[in-house]
Amino acid sequence: MGYRVGVQGWGTGLGYRVGVQGWGTGLGYGSGSMLNRAKIESWATGLGHYTGGECIMMETLRFKLNDKPTELTVDGDRSLLWVLRTDLGLTGTKFGCGEAVCGVCTVLVDKEPVRSCQFSVKNVNGKEVITIEGLAKNGELHPLQKAFVSHDALQCGFCTPGMIMNAYGLLLKNPEPTQQEIIESMDDNLCRCGSYGRIIEAIQTAAQEMKGGR
């Protein structure tokens, strides 16, 4: 079994929280009874989707993905994360914990941030999905992306797509958030590199540039 270390750095700019569960067990996470579909998809097979011993219900889904109408026939119980990454080639959305804890897999569904690792793809039917690939327009980075660059709001960058998408969801709802509102809204997105202070500054800068716009 693994362990979890919890030190959260939002507001301090210093701390970090890491989640390590079951590394070295062979399958990646905990005991066999803890395995779920998302974990099997990501760790046991690396790429594909798990079919052993389960009745797969293929569904045809129609939704808007980054402004493009999209139609897909898939097992509707698969996670949105792995469908985006493996079926649709959108690898900007990252896999971290697989348990809706770290936030690196955040995308917007109907403008609401969701943790795509634990979000069944069937739930996007008839909706609008925006991933990090959908933010830049006409070759120009989105204000949030520009602000993350100009504020150096990343180190390894692994958390960055999820951070930006969660921040985008916040600014769509609340175009002028206070620092405290930013911290509260971003609190469950984890950065192992501890870039929290600069991320807050980047979100404040982007909010000013967006001024309630996109």
Ligand code: FES
């Ligand atoms: S991968 Fe950590 S919340 Fe989804």
Ligand code: FES
């Ligand atoms: S995890 Fe490395 S920049 Fe956030």
